[in-house]
Amino acid sequence: MHGRFRESDLLRHLFETTVARCIADGLVSGQRFAADVSLIEADANKQNSTPRKDWDPGAIDSDGAPRAVREYLEVLDDAAFGAATTVKPKFTSHSDPTSQWTAAGKGPAFFAYSDNYLIDTDHGVIVDVEASRSILSAEVGASRTMLNRVKRRFDLRPERLIADTAYGSGKNLGWLVKRGINPHIPVIDKAGRTDGTWSRADFEWDARNNQYICPEGEALKQFRRNYSDPNRGPTGKGVAKYQALKHTCQACPSKMKCCPNADARKITLEEHEDARQVARDIAKTRQYDISMKLRKKVEMLFAHLKRILGLGRLRLRGPCGANDEFLLAATAQNLRKLAKTFPAPQKPKTA
Ligand code: SF4
Numbered sequence: 001m002h003g004r005f006r007e008s009d010l011l012r013h014l015f016e017t018t019v020a021r022c023i024a025d026g027l028v029s030g031q032r033f034a035a036d037v038s039l040i041e042a043d044a045n046k047q048n049s050t051p052r053k054d055w056d057p058g059a060i061d062s063d064g065a066p067r068a069v070r071e072y073l074e075v076l077d078d079a080a081f082g083a084a085t086t087v088k089p090k091f092t093s094h095s096d097p098t099s100q101w102t103a104a105g106k107g108p109a110f111f112a113y114s115d116n117y118l119i120d121t122d123h124g125v126i127v128d129v130e131a132s133r134s135i136l137s138a139e140v141g142a143s144r145t146m147l148n149r150v151k152r153r154f155d156l157r158p159e160r161l162i163a164d165t166a167y168g169s170g171k172n173l174g175w176l177v178k179r180g181i182n183p184h185i186p187v188i189d190k191a192g193r194t195d196g197t198w199s200r201a202d203f204e205w206d207a208r209n210n211q212y213i214c215p216e217g218e219a220l221k222q223f224r225r226n227y228s229d230p231n232r233g234p235t236g237k238g239v240a241k242y243q244a245l246k247h248t249c250q251a252c253p254s255k256m257k258c259c260p261n262a263d264a265r266k267i268t269l270e271e272h273e274d275a276r277q278v279a280r281d282i283a284k285t286r287q288y289d290i291s292m293k294l295r296k297k298v299e300m301l302f303a304h305l306k307r308i309l310g311l312g313r314l315r316l317r318g319p320c321g322a323n324d325e326f327l328l329a330a331t332a333q334n335l336r337k338l339a340k341t342f343p344a345p346q347k348p349k350t351a
Pocket residue numbers: 214215216217218244248249250252253254255258259264265
């Protein structure tokens with residue numbers, strides 16, 4: 001699996017051949033895509049690892065190191081691996097240092113890689129696959145890498161991307177909306193309140209008029225005066241705060257539900273608020289409910305990957321090894337889809 005064979009990119013070519021065949025056979029419309037990720041255990045264990053405080057990549061002698069360790073050094077500046085975060089992992093494996101020590105699987109922590117899928121939800125065809133480090137920023141980055149690649153390779157530009165809350169940051173929603181992709185993704189809102197009063201998500205962002213509209217239909221504005229001399233007015237730099245009129249809030253029947261301890265309600269504008277509002281508006285539609293059901297298709301593919309194909313633990317080490325195994329498994333899943341959709345013609349029974 002190493003050396004020239006890997007350098008030829010044969011496995012990627014093989015996988016993309018199955019995608020091209022699925023497109024040619026009408027199994028991919030390229031309209032509705034779903035992205036998700038599954039943790040796959042690496043061939044590494046805690047007994048053979050170093051805790052955070054003692055790990056120093058600079059002390060590794062790359063000449064005498066095994067292949068997986070050399071690959072680790074090569075991807076230290078790669079956004080999908082080493083550069084995905086500045087936070088050092090709690091443990092680093094000696095045999096496969098690129099793998100991530102993670103407890104995201106809700107059970108005991110282990111070393112893992114993330115298998116990222118991008119599927120067309122019409123028939124559950126995998127249109128792209130990518131290995132990444134098992135942390136959120138690398139996984140969200142992998143979804144963008146895959147969207148860019150399917151556009152380049154197959155000219156597929158989905159109308160929507162369906163994904164779970166992990167993909168719902170303002171930055172990611174902004175990236176999608178800018179490219180004309182509708183985010184069917186729950187919005188991450190860190191301004192959520194736990195005391196039962198209305199949070200920012202209950203207010204509607206009105207981009208055209210640069211204001212929020214509260215549930216009682218009143219405007220929360222950043223500036224209320226028109227400054228004829230632009231040097232006199234607020235600069236608009238820094239965090240933008242929006243406020244309702246004091247006398248309106250004082251007379252409001254919903255004040256106790258909105259701002260019980262303040263004279264008037266204030267809201268801070270989040271970055272990419274336009275895109276977040278697009279996602280919130282989509283979340284109120286029937287199409288969104290359909291999308292949430294379609295999202296199960298990618299989860300089913302991961303269940304099949306682990307239970308039927310038996311890819312619960314990687315056999316190869318290093319990011320290239322993980323990528324190869326993920327590509328092979330996705331190829332097998334697409335071939336299975338083709339075989340089930342277009343079964344081989346049966347030989348007529350001879351008497
Ligand atoms: S208290 Fe003010 S901001 Fe809140 S709902 Fe009433 S009018 Fe709107």
